[in-house]
Structures are given as C-alpha cells and as structure tokens.
Amino acid sequence: MLAYLAFAAVAAAADVAGAAIVTRAHKHGHARLRYFVAGGAGFMLAAAFVRMLPESTHVPHAFLFVLLGYFGGLAVFGLGVHTVFDGVAIAAGFMVSASLGAVLFLAVMLHKLPEGFTIASIMLAGGHSRGAALAAGTGLGVLTLAGALATSLIAQHHIAYALALSAGVTIYVAASDLIPEVNREDDAPGLAYTVFAGLLFFVAVDWAFSELLGH
Numbered sequence: 100m101l102a103y104l105a106f107a108a109v110a111a112a113a114d115v116a117g118a119a120i121v122t123r124a125h126k127h128g129h130a131r132l133r134y135f136v137a138g139g140a141g142f143m144l145a146a147a148f149v150r151m152l153p154e155s156t157h158v159p160h161a162f163l164f165v166l167l168g169y170f171g172g173l174a175v176f177g178l179g180v181h182t183v184f185d186g187v188a189i190a191a192g193f194m195v196s197a198s199l200g201a202v203l204f205l206a207v208m209l210h211k212l213p214e215g216f217t218i219a220s221i222m223l224a225g226g227h228s229r230g231a232a233l234a235a236g237t238g239l240g241v242l243t244l245a246g247a248l249a250t251s252l253i254a255q256h257h258i259a260y261a262l263a264l265s266a267g268v269t270i271y272v273a274a275s276d277l278i279p280e281v282n283r284e285d286d287a288p289g290l291a292y293t294v295f296a297g298l299l300f301f302v303a304v305d306w307a308f309s310e311l312l313g314h
C-alpha cells in the first residue's frame with residue numbers, strides 16, 4: 100500500500116510542478132507541454148482500452164461504471180473529479196498487478212505537468228495571484244493522493260469497479276479534453292503523429308513491464 104501511495108505522491112508533485120512552470124512564465128515550456136498533451140492522450144487511450152477495460156469486465160455492469168466515469172469527467176468539477184481518479188487508477192492498478200500499476204502510473208504522469216499547467220493558467224487568467232495559482236496546482240495534487248488513499252480502503256474483490264470508473268474518466272480526459280487540444284493546434288502538424296507515438300510508446304512500455312513484473 101505504501102508503494103502506490105508513494106507513486107501517487109510523485110504524480111501529485113507533478114501537478115505542483117506544472118503549476119510552477121506557469122507561474123514562472125516559461126513560454127518555451129508551453130510549446131513542449133503540447134507534445135506531452137498529445138503523447139499523453141495516445142498513451143492514456145491505449146492504457147484504457149488495452150489494459151483497464153479488459154481487467155474490469157469480469158464484474159457485473161462493468162461498462163455501466165465505465166460510462167459513469169465518463170460522465171464524471173463532464174461534471175462541473177470535471178478537473179477535480181478527474182484528478183481524484185488519477186489517484187484511484189494508480190492505486191487500483193497496483194492492487195491488480197505491479198505491471199498494471201506501473202503502466203497506469205506512467206499514463207497519469209504523462210499528463211500531470213499539463214494538468215498543473217492548465218489549472219494555474221485558468222487561475223492567472225481569472226486575475227488570481229501566482230500564489231493562488233500554485234495553491235490550485237497543489238490542491239489537484241492533494242486530490243490525487245486522496246483518490247489513492249480512498250481506493251486503498253476498497254475491498255480487493257471490488258477493485259474492478261474502481262478500475263472501470265477510472266477507465267471511463269481516462270477515456271473522457273484523453274478523447275474529450277486532450278485530443279481536441281491537439282486538433283486545435285494547426286501550427287504544429289507533428290502533434291497528431293505524437294498521439295500515435297504515445298500509442299506505440301504504450302505498447303512498448305506495457306510489454307516491458309509485463310516481462311519485468313509479470314502480468
């Protein structure tokens with residue numbers, strides 16, 4: 100349990116780091132982050148369809164929970180819901196197997212910097228101080244940790260439901276939040292290919308983790 104809380108803590112720190120990039124106004128960082136967004140979207144979609152869904156379909160009504168997760172991403176506090184489920188995905192993944200936990204940790208990490216960046220940008224655009232923007236990034240990190248902690252309280256035989264919910268949230272975030280960002284960037288044609296590179300990266304990483312850690 101301590102192991103995946105440590106992984107969730109690292110993911111939480113990336114939220115804060117993403118927010119810090121914005122508050123220090125590194126414009127070059129912004130351009131590079133777009134490639135993280137695109138690659139992360141491909142990786143997350145692959146993780147959801149290739150690993151999370153198959154691992155959760157053995158419980159009744161699994162796909163109802165996938166849909167509920169998807170709609171959760173739509174909610175008013177969408178970014179907050181999604182961030183809680185970053186922690187849920189990491190913890191649930193490690194409760195199923197080390198290789199699934201490792202691959203979901205990477206799926207979360209690949210979009211954490213842009214996530215902290217986004218919340219801090221929203222805060223600054225709303226006229227809030229840099230301190231408030233950094234605090235908002237920290238808040239997302241705390242929600243991620245809370246998600247991992249809450250998941251550790253779920254009985255092992257119910258963990259597939261947590262995985263189904265976080266698969267739905269992951270599909271929403273990748274397909275409905277991140278991919279439109281990629282499509283919007285007409286000045287960076289390589290971005291679409293970066294999505295596909297994210298998919299290939301997932302296949303390589305998933306294979307390597309399965310070999311190293313077992314299924």
Ligand SMILES: [Zn+2]
Pocket residue numbers: 181182185207210211214
């Ligand atoms: Zn996230």
